[in-house]
Amino acid sequence: MTAEALTGGISDLVASTLDRLGFDLEEVAVLTPPGRREIRIVVDRDGGVSLDAVAELSRSLEAVFDESDLLGESPYDLEVTTPGIGRPLTLPRHWRRNQGRKVRVEYTDEGVDRTVEARVGPSDEGRVTLVTVDKSRIRSFEVELADIARAVVEVDFGRPGEAALRACGLDDDEIARRRES
Structure with missing residues (x-):
């Protein structure tokens, strides 16, 4: 065989x-x-x-x-x-299950190739919201899953702020759970 x-x-x-x-x-x-x-x-x-x-x-x-x-x-x-760090996010369920986690995403935006480190926000079958924090400024934007060339969960040594986790769509219970771990 x-x-x-x-x-x-x-x-x-x-x-x-x-x-x-x-x-x-x-x-x-x-x-x-x-x-x-x-x-x-x-x-x-x-x-x-x-x-x-x-x-x-x-x-x-x-x-x-x-x-x-x-x-x-x-x-x-x-x-x-279970899937580990560095495993590609290729299906909508991968994005849903990694909400709030840090990822590195290579995607195309209006014909321009881009790479970003961000946190995973809400997602559905066709798109994901990515959340970035730059000098305490939180920005979120949507990317079509079809425009993503590669995405992986990154090792995250920092503790994201509560505001960033809220921008990712996490509720109070999930934020508290992540603070405890």
Whole structure:
């Protein structure tokens, strides 16, 4: 079986379990070190994913693999993880789930290529609001998702101000949660 066919088979195999537990499948990767397969499944869901949820999902998926003959008798290591820093934002749900986070976005605006570091504001299926803070001046603007060439979540060592988070559309509870973390 080709790696592509195996990846597709794994995606199909785990789909119902992920749906039942409320996860979206972001990626399946099959690495084949000598004598063993490593299967990496990247998942996400609205509201984030706790370590306990990843552990529960991992146990559920191991049971699905054990009941299936997709991998035959070959030993495997299963890694269940969530999208990390630097992972591209390519779908509307990625923008929604990263609201308030710092991103680097390369986009085209009226035929001019631009790059900006900003925070993710409200988004929908076709556009996202980006929020920038420059010397305490908060500016927000919309970008069509179709105009974005590349976007990734950036490492954020600073604590954004409350006004910036409000401009991103976050409510009091979410702002308080981020202040605690």
